[in-house]
Each structure stands twice: as structure tokens, then as C-alpha cells.
Amino acid sequence: xxxxxxxxxxxxxxxxxxxxxxxxxxxxxxxxxxxxxDLGDVDAVFLxxxxxxxxYLRCGAIARFSPVIRSVRNFARMGGLxxxxxxxxxxLCETGLLExxxxxxxxxxxxxRTVDVVPGTSNSPxxxxxxxxxxxxxxxxxxEGCYIADDATLDRLEAEDRIAFRYHGENPNxxxxxxxxxxxxxxxxxxxxxxxxxxxxxxxxxxxxxxxFHSMIAAAEAARALHAA
Amino acid sequence: MQPEVAERFAAEQGLTRQxxxxxxxxxxxxxxxxxxSIVGVMWSEHCSYKSSRLHLKKLPTRGKRxxxxxxxxxxxxDIGGGWAAAFKIESHNHPSFIEPFQGAATGVGGIxxxxxxxxxxxxxxxDALRFGPPDDxxxxxxxxxxxxxxxxxxAHYGNCIxxxxxxxxxxxxxxxxxxxxxxxxxxxxxxRDSIFLGAAKGVGNPVIYVGxxxxxxxxxxxxxxxxxxxxxxxxxxxxxQVGDPFLEKLLLEACIEAMRTGAILxxxxxxxxxxxxxxxxMGDRGGVGIEIELDLVPQREHGMTPEEIMLSESQERMLLxxxxxxxxxxxxxxxxxxxxxxxxxxVTGDGRLRVRHHGEVxxxxxNTFLSDDAPLYDRPRTAPLRTAPLDAPSLPDTGxxxxxxxxxxxxxxxxxxxxxxxxxxxxxxxxxxxxxxxxSDAAVIRIKEAGVSLAMSLDGNSRYCVLDxxxxxxxxxxxxxxxxxxxxxxxxxxxxxxxxxxxxxxxxMAQLVEAIEGLGDACRHFDTPITxxxxxxxxxxxxxxxxxxxxxxIVGTLxxxxxxxxxxxRRAGDTLVLLGGILPGSGDRLVQRFGSSQYAKTVLxxxxxxxxxxxxxxxxxxxxxTRRIVNRGLASSAHDLGSGGLAVALAECCFSxxxxxAGVELQTTLGARETLFHEAPSRVLISVAAADxxxxxxxxxxxxxxxxxxxxxxKSALSxxxxxxxxxxxxxxxxxxxxxxxxxxxxxx
Numbered sequence: 001x002x003x004x005x006x007x008x009x010x011x012x013x014x015x016x017x018x019x020x021x022x023x024x025x026x027x028x029x030x031x032x033x034x035x036x037x038d039l040g041d042v043d044a045v046f047l048x049x050x051x052x053x054x055x056y057l058r059c060g061a062i063a064r065f066s067p068v069i070r071s072v073r074n075f076a077r078m079g080g081l082x083x084x085x086x087x088x089x090x091x092l093c094e095t096g097l098l099e100x101x102x103x104x105x106x107x108x109x110x111x112x113r114t115v116d117v118v119p120g121t122s123n124s125p126x127x128x129x130x131x132x133x134x135x136x137x138x139x140x141x142x143x144e145g146c147y148i149a150d151d152a153t154l155d156r157l158e159a160e161d162r163i164a165f166r167y168h169g170e171n172p173n174x175x176x177x178x179x180x181x182x183x184x185x186x187x188x189x190x191x192x193x194x195x196x197x198x199x200x201x202x203x204x205x206x207x208x209x210x211x212x213f214h215s216m217i218a219a220a221e222a223a224r225a226l227h228a229a
Numbered sequence: 230m231q232p233e234v235a236e237r238f239a240a241e242q243g244l245t246r247q248x249x250x251x252x253x254x255x256x257x258x259x260x261x262x263x264x265x266s267i268v269g270v271m272w273s274e275h276c277s278y279k280s281s282r283l284h285l286k287k288l289p290t291r292g293k294r295x296x297x298x299x300x301x302x303x304x305x306x307d308i309g310g311g312w313a314a315a316f317k318i319e320s321h322n323h324p325s326f327i328e329p330f331q332g333a334a335t336g337v338g339g340i341x342x343x344x345x346x347x348x349x350x351x352x353x354x355x356d357a358l359r360f361g362p363p364d365d366x367x368x369x370x371x372x373x374x375x376x377x378x379x380x381x382x383x384a385h386y387g388n389c390i391x392x393x394x395x396x397x398x399x400x401x402x403x404x405x406x407x408x409x410x411x412x413x414x415x416x417x418x419x420x421r422d423s424i425f426l427g428a429a430k431g432v433g434n435p436v437i438y439v440g441x442x443x444x445x446x447x448x449x450x451x452x453x454x455x456x457x458x459x460x461x462x463x464x465x466x467x468x469x470q471v472g473d474p475f476l477e478k479l480l481l482e483a484c485i486e487a488m489r490t491g492a493i494l495x496x497x498x499x500x501x502x503x504x505x506x507x508x509x510x511m512g513d514r515g516g517v518g519i520e521i522e523l524d525l526v527p528q529r530e531h532g533m534t535p536e537e538i539m540l541s542e543s544q545e546r547m548l549l550x551x552x553x554x555x556x557x558x559x560x561x562x563x564x565x566x567x568x569x570x571x572x573x574x575x576v577t578g579d580g581r582l583r584v585r586h587h588g589e590v591x592x593x594x595x596n597t598f599l600s601d602d603a604p605l606y607d608r609p610r611t612a613p614l615r616t617a618p619l620d621a622p623s624l625p626d627t628g629x630x631x632x633x634x635x636x637x638x639x640x641x642x643x644x645x646x647x648x649x650x651x652x653x654x655x656x657x658x659x660x661x662x663x664x665x666x667x668x669s670d671a672a673v674i675r676i677k678e679a680g681v682s683l684a685m686s687l688d689g690n691s692r693y694c695v696l697d698x699x700x701x702x703x704x705x706x707x708x709x710x711x712x713x714x715x716x717x718x719x720x721x722x723x724x725x726x727x728x729x730x731x732x733x734x735x736x737x738m739a740q741l742v743e744a745i746e747g748l749g750d751a752c753r754h755f756d757t758p759i760t761x762x763x764x765x766x767x768x769x770x771x772x773x774x775x776x777x778x779x780x781x782x783i784v785g786t787l788x789x790x791x792x793x794x795x796x797x798x799r800r801a802g803d804t805l806v807l808l809g810g811i812l813p814g815s816g817d818r819l820v821q822r823f824g825s826s827q828y829a830k831t832v833l834x835x836x837x838x839x840x841x842x843x844x845x846x847x848x849x850x851x852x853x854x855t856r857r858i859v860n861r862g863l864a865s866s867a868h869d870l871g872s873g874g875l876a877v878a879l880a881e882c883c884f885s886x887x888x889x890x891a892g893v894e895l896q897t898t899l900g901a902r903e904t905l906f907h908e909a910p911s912r913v914l915i916s917v918a919a920a921d922x923x924x925x926x927x928x929x930x931x932x933x934x935x936x937x938x939x940x941x942x943x944k945s946a947l948s949x950x951x952x953x954x955x956x957x958x959x960x961x962x963x964x965x966x967x968x969x970x971x972x973x974x975x976x977x978x
Contacts, residue, residue: 009566010475012391016661023677049659051389054475110384110654141388141656197661203675203792204661 001220002028004042006068006088009034013049013086013195020197021046025213034063037071043220044081045072047088049141049195059102059144060090069095081125081216082189086142089181089191098184098191099157100149106174110143114205115172117180117194120163124183125219126190127164129211135168136208138194140180145193147175147182157182164190235259242269248604255598263584263592266536268599270502271509274766277603280732281764284742287749292758294721300514302343302427302497303417304760306722308786312679313424315349316416318357318687318726318782320765325411326458328469329378330385333411335447335472337386338544340415342498345481346547348425348488349417352660353674354387356397356413357687357726357780358651361406363643363975368406373976375409383413384654389474390481394655395663396672397687401643404691407458407770412726412763414687414782418676425488427497427507428514429550429576434494436508436519436574437556439563440480440546442529443504446470447542457731458770476545476568483566484547490562492555499546505539507548508574509582513596515550520583521574523591535586550576613698613743613777614736618837621820627902632876633957635832635906637967639873640880642831646971647884664792670712670869675790682787684718690872691776693840696825698740698777700840702747707848707910708871709783710755714852715867715913716793717859718785723752725762725781730774732766740777741766748779754845757783794859796868797885798916803865803942806925807875808858809851809912810935811897811904814844819903827872828906841909847934848911854932855913861928863921870912876905876949878914880964883947888961893940894950901951916942 003021007014014031022029030040034052039045052063063069069091076082076097084092092098105111114137119130130136149157154177157163165181173193181192196209239249242265252260252268260268274280290298296313297305303317321336337354344351358379361372387394392415429436447470487493495515497507504526512519523538533541551559556572563570577583582599584592627635639645652667664682665673671686688709694701710720725748730737752759768775787793812819823829824838858864870878883890897904917925922938929936948958 009479110388112653112656139658198658203664
């Protein structure tokens, strides 16, 4: 499977995503510069963490106007898999591909900690390999990860089974309804604050995050098989 | 210019009357304002090390793995596999007191530039912090504001630029209330064959300015760091620089990419004294001159004078010399990252720094005059300052309940409690190479490309040093090496930050010299040459100075990329072995030495006597034994004994997520209090599976080290029996809660 990892000025988890996907999971990875509108022949787009364009104004607010995001939007509209982690999640919310917004953590401090998250559904190309009764140990590292949306939106997300992950045990940032990740309307776009790419290697603490990527790989293979048929 | 005007201006630049005379004699004319500004800052304590240079020569700087020693932006060591590591520590003490957030943030920014200016990609930051007590009856509120600001500043800069902050230490004394110490260590890695130096080369080659525009911020920051504070220090807030980590991230990526073009011949960051220091040093190191035109310097404010441009400490700027004809390759890379890259001058053959403004020469000085000929003072010194009594007070007897209460108050003290509140604000995982992060004895990152790991530890004990600077410094080196040994790493090289008061006071100068001499001897003994560092003097406000506070960072190597052994117990039923024994050495003057312990400070509220005794050869043997045992995979856990002694170390070992406890049985002729809380060095507590005990003891014996079996790990309780009788039993959960939540309560009451 071929992943495209987008690099904005200020991205700083791009390297980690590339290493996890290629080094730990053996997939093909291409880097996509923010000024490029050409995503190439990727099967999935990864928007990494960091501080795109310095995150001046508001996290992800400037990135949404970048040339690459125009292409990512089209790619998603065509059903392509898009995963945004941390700053990537913030960008996806700013672009409108995902509902809701991310504001400063309750407590107003940056938090780096490995937390438990439970998949809210296994009915998605990102969580099909996960069990909803088994928490995953995945790190968070953010200052603005408190997920908010109005009640109607939250009710709709729940009704449509689009809560991808919830914090388990403790809610580190005050997110509404313990939400750690959500799916887009078409279920092919995922935004999540925890970093699955940091949890693909037992040497650095956990390999639970690889379940997300294994799910994506399975989905891409299924799509290819369908296409071939 | 009138001679009186020049003389007054010289004094404002911090030059003494004698120093000004020296300038007059050398130039044979009255210097210009720009020249006086340049000389003033280059001869400041901060840039010239004029009080310490004479003594710093006593430090060992050579070794088989040292590729670049002191004098460059950072030291470089060979880590094997064709790879090298650049590392250095630097202080940002003065700015952080004036403006905690920006002072600390730009401290991180500055040390990171020192690393990537050499071509290395920064991969780790550690910080050593000293504050006034957060619960100080008078200064508590100010101290808490400084603590919060400094931690947020470090987090802001490090997190944004994407370099993990993986460890450090933080302790508290009243003397740091008005003089906090913020020492930041950074390390970067690169291939051995792609080292860049800060030397200008090749007459006629272009001198290129890259990065942020120059503003009026940070002017005379270096001079500020070379004087004491007084009531008017608040007015120095504009002297503190403002950092932009996003810009530095771009600068980092652009520099590393531009270096790959092969068109860059020399490069140096603009830190203290900005454009002045970078042009003078690059010319000096290359044995050439540099001529620049200030009109070409990108400026973000109108009407800046030549002095302001030359002294500005605006952040995120670099100076480089490129090969003539290949400028466009360099400029092209910076343009890709949206950064200014402007030719502001050229390399000349005359060994001078020549500065033009609107075409006119406003300064012309020989490089050697600014560097080699800078003043060098052998400042008078007496005996080190000492205020604590030498003799021990009479201590009341204590029983088990009092000793347990003492343990709890130590675990809840600002010095020893968990610093999770601090380190969780740092992204310690980014780059996914952190195999031992905050809370470990030594922080460890894997260098996948080289197939090795690097261990790092920062240490310093100001309380030991104020009682005996030489011995305190020896103990610091020993502890730092011991910390690395607990993860199995071989210490290879060191960087030091010497934080002291006013060197013009003979009793302070004596502290500095004793510490440097102790550092030199200890680093020779443990074979950890000093590759560079920083001296921060004048840490005084209104005449009250800091405890002598040397801080040491040591780097060690591990020949694997797996997660190392950690400090906490792994399972019930392992045997506890205290390598080094309950009291290494003769126990000479134990009660007098107990006065330097954390117990004396926290529980008894007083300090006396001397730091612990150290048998340096035995210490080295303990470290060797520890490394062998750990690297053979015999230890389930390994933890150094430090502040708080055996009792605190035992408790800390219980604080794994599983909260494994320990049943300890101590047999000794010492008193219970001394046994539990004395801080004699050369001790490491390990837990070992039953099957591995025999070999563990055999390795220890082979290195001449005592391996005292003191009990077993068990479920959920820490119990201590002393000469056959139960002293106390405590719930690990309860001890953990005390330890884990104390800091938040102290900082956010």
C-alpha cells in the first residue's frame, strides 16, 4: 500500500509517520510538499502532527488554504482514505472534512502522556482490525486537543456510529463525550488526537497504534480487489 | 568624538577604565561608538570568559572519541558506525528571571542553533532547573510564576520545533528565588563526514545572512548576563529576546538542506552579541577578515543605529560563508523555506572585522584583538564562602513511625517528588526514538541509522557544592556517570555549565576555582573529557548570590537500539541487591556528612558539615559492575542511590505502573536513620531474578564490589526490617500518591 505523508512548514511528526509506515509496517511511503497539488498515485493521505505554518491564528487555520489541501479535499471526496493525527486532525476540522473543533486542553497545559483509548466502532477502514472492548495504549502530545461540537452534532456523530476513538479511564484534555477521534460522513476520513504512528514499535513503548494502519492496509487491499474484479 | 564622551560610552558598554585604556593604546585613536559597542560586548564576561578562562584550561578536553573539542559552537564525539553526536549545555539564567517564558524559550532556541549550525540534526533536549521554593513564605508567589513561565517557555519552543525534551532535573533553594538557573542541554546527530565548522574561508567569498530580520530586541543581552541584578532589573525586560520556534524549525530544515549542496564553507549561529560575535568569531577561527555593510542586513525596524544592528540578539538568525559563484544554490534552498538569505559582505585577507554603514567604515578592529587579546583576569580568591556550621547538632533518636513520616515528607518535597507536572508539558516522544524518557536515571534515545543508543544525564547538587565546591563537583561527576551506568551505557564525554555568583568577590572566585579543579580531576578519573560548555557568573541580586552550581551533562553509548533497563521493579519475588553495599568506605565522619543530606534539609530544616565521602576508584568499580550486570541482562531493574539515600531509592523503585513493593531486611551497626537516609555515593540498587543471583554476585566480586542482598520484591507494600525488628510497612499506592501529586499542589496551590 502507498501512503502519502504531507509535509507543511512546521510539521514535525512527518518523520515519525514515514518511519512507522515504512520502517515498522513495511509500506511504501511518499512525501508530499505543501505546495504540491499532485498527490500522485497514493492509496491514502496522512496529515501529520506538528505546528503547520506555525499555527498562528488558530491550529490548522492557515493549512486549510494550502495548495495540497485542495487536492486532499478532492481525494477525500472521491472516497480516498485520509487520516489526520493531532495537527492533522485540527486541519481536517478547519477544512470542514470533519465536524467539530479542537480547543485548548482543560487545564491549559500541553500534555504528553500515553493514554488508553477505545475504538468507538470497528465499522471503518481505520478501525476494522480493532476490538471495541479492548483499549489501545497510544500517546497523546498536544496543547489544543479538547474536542468540542454542539449537542446536535455529537448526537448525530453517535447515531451514525462515527466516533472512532474515545479516551478510556481518564479524559486528559476535557474532550466532550471523551472523544479522541471522529470519522467523516463518508467514513473514509479520520481525525484523531492520539498518535498511532508513535505506537508501532515496542522499543518505544507500544505497538497498539499499528492496528489503525493494518486496518487501512486491509481496506486498501479490499478496494483494489474490488477494482480488479 | 570628544574623549570624555567616548570614555563615558565605554563605561556604559561595561568596559572598565583599564580596559578602555587598552583599547585606546591598541587603536592609537579614539574608538568609534560602534567599535566601543563591539569591544564592550566581546570583552564581556559572557563572551570572553575573562574571569574563568585561566582556570578552564585545567579541564581535560582530549580523548579518543572527541572529534571537536571546546571553542566551536558545540563539542562533537564519535558514536560509531560512521556517526557522530554534537552536544552542549548553555544557561539562560538572567533573561529567564526577567521574563521567564521568553527567557527559557530562547534558551532552548539558542542551544538548538548551536547544534544544527554544526550540521547535526537536534534529537534531544534536557534541562537542569534551579528555582526558589514554590512554597517559600515570602517569595513563593514569584517563584511559582517563574517556574510556570520557564516550563511553559521550554515546552513551547521544544514542542513546536519537534525536538523531544527527554530528561533533566529540577531542585530548589531560597538562593535561587531571585536568581533562577535555566541550563539547557541539546544533542544532535549526523554523519561523521558532514561536520560544519564556524570558520570563514577563502578571500572574496560571500558572507550571507539568513533567517529572521534584525530588530532592537535583546540588545546587550550578553552584557546583562555579565552583571548583577538590582532593583532596576525590571527595566531590562526589553533586553530579553523573543523567540519564534516556527521560524527556527524552518531555519533548521533549510540549513540542513543547504549544507547538502556543498556550497557552504562555514556557518555560525547568531546568539549572544548577534552579528558582532558571529562575524568576529568566524573571521578569527578562519584566520581571515570579514567586511560587512549594515545597510544590507535585513531589518524589521527603521532607523537602527550601527550599534543596535551589531548588538541585536534577535533570534533565529545565522551567518554563513558560501563558495563564490554558488550563492544561488544556497539562496534557493532558503527561498524554498520562505527565509531571507542576503549577501551582506565578503571574506577579506586582513584579519579584521570591518563594518560599514551607508558605505562609511564605522568600525575596524583586528579579530585577535577581540578574542585572544581580550582581558584575562586572575581574580583574587580566598577560601570558598561558607555559612553552614561544620559540626553536627545533636540529633534526637527516631523510631519506625518517625522514619516512615520522614520518608513521606522527603517524597513530598519539591526536590524529590515526581516532576511529572513539568515533563508532561514537554513532548518527550516526538521523533519516536525515546527508549528511556523522563523519570529514568538516564535518558536514552536510539540512533537507528548507527545501530547504537545514546544515554544522557544532567546532574548537579548545589547543596553539596556550597558545603565543599571541590568535593561537590567530584560527586556530581560520579553521580552523572553512575546514572549512565544504570542503563548500561559507557560514559564518553561531558559538557558543563558553571553557574556562580560574582567572581569579583574573592570567596566566590574561590568556589569557582575549586569547582573547576574538582571537575577537571573527576573528568580525568572517569575518562569523560569536557567538549565545551558555558560559564554563567554574576548570578546575584542585591548582593545575594547563588550556591555554587556546576551542572554537568554526560553522554554515553549503548551498542543496541532496544529499550534499556529501567529503575522500577518488574515483578514480585526478585532479589534486591545493593551494589556498593550499605555504606561504602570507612564511614568516616558519617554524622558530619549527614548534614548535606536531603534528610537534613527537608526533615531537620538545617544543613551542616560536609558532602558525602567518595572513593573514586570504588565508584568506578561499582559503575563497571553495574554496566556488566545490566548488559548481560541479569538486572530486572537498576536505580542509582542519590538524594534521600536508600529509603527514597527503594520507594522510587516501587513506583512502576504495577506498584511492585519490597521487603527489606537491613543488618548493620549504623543507626536506622543514617542507614536509610545517608547519601554515600557508589551505590546502585538492582533487582535480580533468583536464577541470576549467582552470576550477579560473581561479577560484582570480580570487580571488587560488595553486592549486599537486602531483601526481595513483593506485592504492593514496602516493608523495612532493621536488625531483625520491623521498622515500618507502608502501602506503595499511598507513597506513590504522596510523591506523584506533591508538585502540582506546590506549584498550583
